[in-house]
Amino acid sequence: DAGITQSPRYKITETGRQVTLMCHQTWSHSYMFWYRQDLGHGLRLIYYSAAADITDKGEVPDGYVVSRSKTENFPLTLESATRSQTSVYFCASSHTFTGEGYTFGSGTRLTVV
Amino acid sequence: AQKVTQAQTEISVVEKEDVTLDCVYETRDTTYYLFWYKQPPSGELVFLIRRNSFDEQNEISGRYSWNFQKSTSSFNFTITASQVVDSAVYFCALSVDISGTYKYIFGTGTRLKVLA
Numbered sequence: 001d002a003g004i005t006q007s008p009r010y011k012i013t014e015t016g017r018q019v020t021l022m023c024h025q026t027w028s029h030s031y032m033f034w035y036r037q038d039l040g041h042g043l044r045l046i047y048y049s050a051a052a053d054i055t056d057k058g059e060v061p062d063g064y065v066v067s068r069s070k071t072e073n074f075p076l077t078l079e080s081a082t083r084s085q086t087s088v089y090f091c092a093s094s095h096t097f098t099g100e101g102y103t104f105g106s107g108t109r110l111t112v113v
Numbered sequence: 114a115q116k117v118t119q120a121q122t123e124i125s126v127v128e129k130e131d132v133t134l135d136c137v138y139e140t141r142d143t144t145y146y147l148f149w150y151k152q153p154p155s156g157e158l159v160f161l162i163r164r165n166s167f168d169e170q171n172e173i174s175g176r177y178s179w180n181f182q183k184s185t186s187s188f189n190f191t192i193t194a195s196q197v198v199d200s201a202v203y204f205c206a207l208s209v210d211i212s213g214t215y216k217y218i219f220g221t222g223t224r225l226k227v228l229a
Contacts, residue, residue: 042219050214104158
């Protein structure tokens with residue numbers, strides 16, 4: 001089915017482990033984004049990508065790594081997970097530069113214990 | 114600096130009451146977009162409306178209406194005759210060009226509880 005999918009939907013990991021959250025879109029949208037949602041902060045931008053092999057930092061990039069070797073995939077890696085990275089992560093994509101709106105994935109709830 | 118303020122953290126109403134969710138934004142850009150999203154208990158983000166900065170026309174969609182006023186930098190959302198299914202967290206967001214890419218800036222959300 002067409003759309004934007006995130007996996008896993010839920011993840012529990014231990015402090016210090018590496019974990020990768022996957023995001024896949026089937027529209028060939030150029031722009032992709034990762035946000036984290038935390039109580040009291042709304043959603044904050046972690047990283048974004050304007051095209052394959054082009055990524056840049058958002059508001060809260062520390063502790064995260066992204067890559068975009070293919071247009072349709074935009075994985076987010078926590079290299080050494082910390083409890084402060086417990087959050088809900090949303091991936092989004094957009095086909096235009098104009099800011100007319102994103103399409104969001106369903107989110108990944110990550111718990112770091 | 115760009116900012117979105119949703120001053121109401123949580124609102125509780127009784128079913129069939131009208132409720133207005135406030136959103137105040139800050140930006141110096143002349144071109145920008147404003148959005149409202151609904152996040153029900155299931156967690157996904159549901160798009161409700163988009164407005165661009167050149168279109169101040171208010172909009173009504175069923176029980177939902179939006180009041181965009183550039184003079185006060187506000188984009189308020191009213192639910193008429195609220196229903197229990199309206200219970201959710203509602204986010205207001207501003208989309209502006211930051212370093213050559215449009216990005217969303219979200220408010221902190223307003224949790225709406227509609228009591229039967």
